[in-house]
Amino acid sequence: MKKNYNLIGGIAVLAVVVLAIGVIGYIVSKPDPVPIQGEACASEYRVSGKVPGRIEVLFVKEGQRISKGDTIAFVDSPEVKAKLAQANAARKAASAQSLKASNGARKEEVTGAYELWQQALIQEELLKKSLDRMQKLFDEKVVSAQKYDEIKAKYDAAHAQALAAASQYEMAVKGARAEDKAAAQALVEQADGALMEVESYLDELYLTSPADGIVSDVFPKAGELVGTGAPVASVTDLEDVWFTFSIREDQLHGLKQGDRITVMIPALDGRETEAVVNYIAVRESYATWKATKSTAMYDAKTFEVRAVPVSKVEGLLPGMSALVKQ
Incomplete structure (x- = not known):
């Protein structure tokens, strides 16, 4: 019986040794987690x-x-300077046309129109007297109807000429029509717009x-x-810096927007900083598929993950490597 106890004890010790060797071997041979590496970016x-x-x-x-x-x-753009000169000239021409339409005819033109009107009135008055005399003679059967009709036609023509001269004089006094004035003002506004456009190009120089x-x-x-x-x-804005990572989907482990991660920056002597995940999106399908095993299983897709530092990291520059601390 004593021999049996010794045998059982030896077997137990051997089992413990084998188990210890297996645990140690598993720990030693256990692969390190795949590091998640990215880089710093800036606007x-x-x-x-x-x-x-x-x-x-x-x-x-x-x-x-x-x-x-x-x-x-x-x-330096000579073409813009030339367009500016053209726009200024067009503005001056449009202003002159608008001023002409607003002021109406010149004083000499108004005076000439008035003289023609007065001349037409005198001619009308003269023919009116002749017509009155002819009317009396015609009533007394002294002159023929033809003579009377000739004087009547001349008077009608003189009356119409007087009315036309009066209209010309009134037009000269009033100046251009309201429509013409509006059209001239519109040309000024159009020239102003063209000038403003060219001046905006000057600022772009x-x-x-x-x-x-x-x-x-x-x-x-x-x-x-x-x-x-x-x-x-x-121009790179160093105040707007973030980290970007390309992570395979089987390594996301439920990562979502708003989560906080710890990022280590080798270029800054391994300084660590907290960052908040603010963007997760799948990358384009080309060259982002990777098999999870050499046989069977499935292909994993790659996601782009961005994280913004919680506080400003002094010395952080775009392009510096960043490692997610796991």
Whole structure:
């Protein structure tokens, strides 16, 4: 019986040793969790203009800190200056036409119209006297009906001429019609609009920074031509920084917007900071599928996850690596 006890004890000790070796082997051989690596990003603005021209002066250099509204470059555009001269000339011409319509005819024209009216009235009065005399003679059967009709026709013509002269004089006094004045004023407003458009292009000749930040790129050199919308410089806003990660869906583990994660930044001597997840979206389907195992199972898709630091991280620059602490 004593021998049996010894045998059982040996077997138990052996089992414990085998179990311990298995646990130690599992711990040693257990793979480390796959690190989730991303990078810091920041808002970047492309500075460009509406007006094509030649870069006359560059006021900034790459790496220079600038403030919102600072001038980055001046673009020289002779075409805009020519259009400004044309717009000013059109404005002056339209103003002159409007003034002419408002003031009416010149004093000399009014006087001439008045003299013609008076002349027509005298002629009418003279023929009226002749017609009255002819009427008496016609009633007494002294003159023929033909003579009477001739004088009557001349008087009617003189009367009509007097009315026409009176209308011409009245028109000269009143000036242009209300419609003509409105049309002339509309031409002035149209010229004002064209002038405002050209003046707005003048403001576009000075390219300014849309935000505080650092000049990350300057594309053309002084003297080079740039087209409409062509970028002249890039400004990076270091106050608007976030982390972006590409995470396989089997590593998300229920991560959702609003969750807080701890991010370690190797470039800042391993400094850690908290960040809040504010964006989760699947990436484009191309080149984002990855098998979870070499055989069977399923393909995992990649998601883009963005997180904003809870507090400002001094020294953090776009492009620095970021690791999610698990």
